[in-house]
Amino acid sequence: MKLLENKVSIITGATRGIGKGIAERFAEEGSHVIFTYVSSDAKAKALEDELKAKGVNAKGYKFNVADLAACEEMAVDVVKEFGSIDVVVNNAGITRDTLLMRMSEEQWDEVMNTNLKSVFNMTKAVQRTMLKQRSGSIVNMSSVVGVKGNAGQANYAASKAGILGFTKSVALELGSRNIRCNAIAPGFIETEMTGALDEATVQSWREAIPLKRGGTPEDVANLALFLASDMSAYITGQTIHVDGGMLT
Numbered sequence: 361m362k363l364l365e366n367k368v369s370i371i372t373g374a375t376r377g378i379g380k381g382i383a384e385r386f387a388e389e390g391s392h393v394i395f396t397y398v399s400s401d402a403k404a405k406a407l408e409d410e411l412k413a414k415g416v417n418a419k420g421y422k423f424n425v426a427d428l429a430a431c432e433e434m435a436v437d438v439v440k441e442f443g444s445i446d447v448v449v450n451n452a453g454i455t456r457d458t459l460l461m462r463m464s465e466e467q468w469d470e471v472m473n474t475n476l477k478s479v480f481n482m483t484k485a486v487q488r489t490m491l492k493q494r495s496g497s498i499v500n501m502s503s504v505v506g507v508k509g510n511a512g513q514a515n516y517a518a519s520k521a522g523i524l525g526f527t528k529s530v531a532l533e534l535g536s537r538n539i540r541c542n543a544i545a546p547g548f549i550e551t552e553m554t555g556a557l558d559e560a561t562v563q564s565w566r567e568a569i570p571l572k573r574g575g576t577p578e579d580v581a582n583l584a585l586f587l588a589s590d591m592s593a594y595i596t597g598q599t600i601h602v603d604g605g606m607l608t
């Protein structure tokens with residue numbers, strides 16, 4: 361028996377990196393995958409085809425997750441077409457790094473809206489369906505930076521720390537209806553988001569990690585799978601680190 365057999369999962373920001381890794385892992389475990397993206401049309405089409413080839417249904421939606429109405433519209437559509445919403449992975453995120461001294465209001469707002477408001481939007485959009493079902497698992501992508509802070513990332517760190525407070529509150533509000541809500545705090549995961557950094561910096565980061573390597577999208581996807589599935593049926597309100605021991 362596969363871990364997510366016939367479940368319906370929504371994953372935000374799945375055309376690249378961690379979200380794509382999660383989409384692939386979920387599909388391998390039998391979940392139908394509805395994913396979102398904002399610009400990569402060709403990658404979205406390729407992912408739909410790749411997931412369908414694994415024997416599940418897959419559908420990409422193009423919209424900005426910072427837009428509540430768009431999230432609600434998608435949730436209604438998914439219930440109509442797929443019948444339920446069992447899992448939501450709030451993964452979409454961006455960085456607009458700079459020191460506070462130089463940070464514009466726009467850079468602050470863009471990161472807060474894409475990374476934090478989106479989590480409110482998507483959770484709100486699926487809440488009614490999960491309440492009716494009396495089941496659901498919500499997985500929110502935070503970051504080591506949300507726990508520890510980081511110079512040059514005050515906007516990003518605030519958005520990721522905000523996710524932790526939101527996660528714990530939702531776990532408290534919805535636990536009695538068997539809806540779980542947990543956060544993942546990845547450390548340094550090698551994706552396009554981190555690919556923009558220079559190799560010397562990246563190498564020094566790898567050396568500082570107890571497991572001596574950057575993480576892969578698969579490393580994070582395995583944790584997301586655990587939190588999405590009944591393997592974690594008695595776990596809610598938690599932040600689980602997948603960082604090679606970085607914060608130890």
Ligand code: NDP
Nearest residue numbers: 373374375377378397398399400424425453503549551553
């Ligand atoms: P990527 O930049 O590789 O991918 C981001 C994904 O989010 C893309 O699919 C992108 O779509 C989508 N996206 C971006 N903005 C929006 C938006 N406004 N609306 C809808 N979709 C959007 O990111 P990663 O895979 O590296 O990161 C994924 C998550 O993990 C993020 O929340 C990030 O903060 C977090 N994280 C990453 C770490 C790392 O080391 N990589 C470490 C800790 C946390 P499109 O392709 O169309 O642009």
